[in-house]
Amino acid sequence: MESPSRAHRRRKEARPAELIAAALKLFVEHGFAATRLDDVASAAGVTKGTLYLYFDSKETLFRAVIEQNILPLIARAEDSVAHHDGTAAELLRGLLLDWWSLVGETEAGGVLKLMVTEARNFPDVAVYYNEAVVERAKRLVSQVLDLGIARGEFRRVDHEMAFHAIFSPAMMLIIWRYSIGACCGQNIDPAHFMDFSFDLTLNGLKT
Amino acid sequence: MESPSRAHRRRKEARPAELIAAALKLFVEHGFAATRLDDVASAAGVTKGTLYLYFDSKETLFRAVIEQNILPLIARAEDSVAHHDGTAAELLRGLLLDWWSLVGETEAGGVLKLMVTEARNFPDVAVYYNEAVVERAKRLVSQVLDLGIARGEFRRVDHEMAFHAIFSPAMMLIIWRYSIGACCGQNIDPAHFMDFSFDLTLNGLKT
DNA sequence: GACAATTAACTGACCGGTTAGTTAGTATCT
DNA sequence: AGATACTAACTAACCGGTCAGTTAATTGTC
Structure with missing residues (x-):
């Protein structure tokens, strides 16, 4: 023993x-x-x-949970920006798949669901999350879209709209997995779905 | 007085x-x-x-909230199926926009967020919701996809994947509105976003 | 190397505020 | 007047937060 x-x-x-x-x-x-x-x-x-x-308190613990689980995410996102080589389409796919392997496939994915469920009870944490994660991701995607448009790969699209459209499937997948999906066995194959939905979106973006 | x-x-x-x-x-x-x-x-x-x-109890009230708010949704969805005229693309758009005006723009939209947040605490309600709403919607979309493929409008796609891809933006929009969006002013224009994301998806579906 | 003396991580019983659920009583309708 | 929709005061349990006490590690002394 x-x-x-x-x-x-x-x-x-x-x-x-x-x-x-x-x-x-x-x-x-x-x-x-x-x-x-x-x-x-x-x-x-x-x-x-x-x-x-x-x-100090249950609330302090909550804040620590959020903070600890998005800090590495922020760090990783930043150096993912710099190295842009290849087409804008490839870059965008890389961005999304990176995000997926970082958020979707780890325990940290739960933070997204947690923020969605508790945002109204902790509005200041929600604002922090929005700025530290969402807005940052938005800026990243925006850069890639600019590149794609400049290279003639993409149509001129509303960046805000495109951002949400691009990330919706991945976010939905995560939220699903941690909620209804957890109760009704039938889970979507993540890799397959990510490929599928990205192809769909990419087709829509192309000139 | x-x-x-x-x-x-x-x-x-x-x-x-x-x-x-x-x-x-x-x-x-x-x-x-x-x-x-x-x-x-x-x-x-x-x-x-x-x-x-x-x-009888808080839990009974919860179940009543879910049930009452999806029953009309089910009823409405059914007669929306039968009248298929025009192209499959138009039908699909109609389906999505109908769903939006029924769920997205009413108070009932909150039920989606509520199910997501409470699914794990009420697994049996989650299963019920999944069968009464999600699976039913899935079958509807599947029919339209079959039609589109038969008419040569759409590519041969995995129906399960396509369903999730089609509804992801709308679901994300709702969940967003009732959570983080409610804390960080910047709300997306729903009509604009629905149009945008549907166009994107439709482009991806087309042959 | 043994054996205090001291420090600090950890426990578990406890307290008080909060809230699901109850019930005795009041107000309104026919 | 009798029935019943409704109220408000009540109870019991639960849970966030506290703290006096316990036990494991460290240090100091011979």
């Missing part, structure tokens, strides 16, 4: 991350209000008292 | 609908768990005790 007795070892460094991971999972599953801190703590292998050593 | 007595008139017939409307609004805004029944009741102009005359 290596460590049943050591169930509660002292691991100050690891706790916050573990608590945040547990909180993300449960917040996404049940929503913020319906999630008990006792459950978050025990999912992270500690008790509620310990949770309060690291976070 | 003009009508403090009016405040509690006896209106057995009107109460359930009023309570359901108030509940929908608050459930969509704050989520199921974070909504107080006292608030639902007072939004409907009664007190909590009255609410319990018409609904």
Whole structure:
């Protein structure tokens, strides 16, 4: 027996991350209000008292969950911009697939669903998310569209509209997976759907 | 005093609908768990005790909210099928715009967001919703796609994929409006966006 | 290397505010 | 007057947040 007795070892460094991971999972599953801190703590292998050593309140924990899970996303997005080679179409596909492998296929994808469900209860967090993620992505897509139009690949389109149209399928896929899809077995094959919907959109964008 | 007595008139017939409307609004805004029944009741102009005359529990009220708001939707969808005239493209556009004016532009649109946020807490309701709304819509779109393919208008496409691709923008628009969009002023012009995204998709579908 | 003395991560019982659900009583209708 | 739509005061349970106490690690002393 290596460590049943050591169930509660002292691991100050690891706790916050573990608590945040547990909180993300449960917040996404049940929503913020319906999630008990006792459950978050025990999912992270500690008790509620310990949770309060690291976070001031349930709300603070929520903010930490959002922040921790979008910070890497922001960082990664930035260097993805610079290296543009190939056609605008290829760049756009790369952008979308990068975003997918970063958001869609990781636990972090739940943050999107969480923001959608809790935006009205935490408007300031929603504004922060909008600026840190959505607006940034919008600017990225806008650049690619400009490039595509300049190269004669794309039609002149409303950038705002195009952005939403391009990301809608991927966002829908994520939200679906964490909500109704989780209850009704029939899940869409993500890779297949991403390919399909991107082709559809690209055809629409082409001159 | 003009009508403090009016405040509690006896209106057995009107109460359930009023309570359901108030509940929908608050459930969509704050989520199921974070909504107080006292608030639902007072939004409907009664007190909590009255609410319990018409609904057994908070959960029963939730189910009623979903059911009442998708029943008309189902009914309307059915007769929209039969009258197919014109091209498949026109039919598809009609289907989507009908759905939009029925779901997107009414209070009932909130049901979609509500189902997304609460699906995991009410899996059986989610399954019901999926069968009563999603699967039904899927079959409708499938018929139109078959028609379009038979007429040589559309490419041979995976119906499941195409369905999700077609409805993604509209669903995203609704979910957006009731969540992050509600916190960050910048709302998309629905009519414009629906036109834009449908054109994009249609281009992709065409032979 | 053993054995305090000290520090700090962690626990779990507890408190108080909140809210789903109940019920005794009031107002309105026929 | 009898029936019933409705109210408001009430209860019980639940859960966010606290804190006195426990236990694991570290340091210091011989």
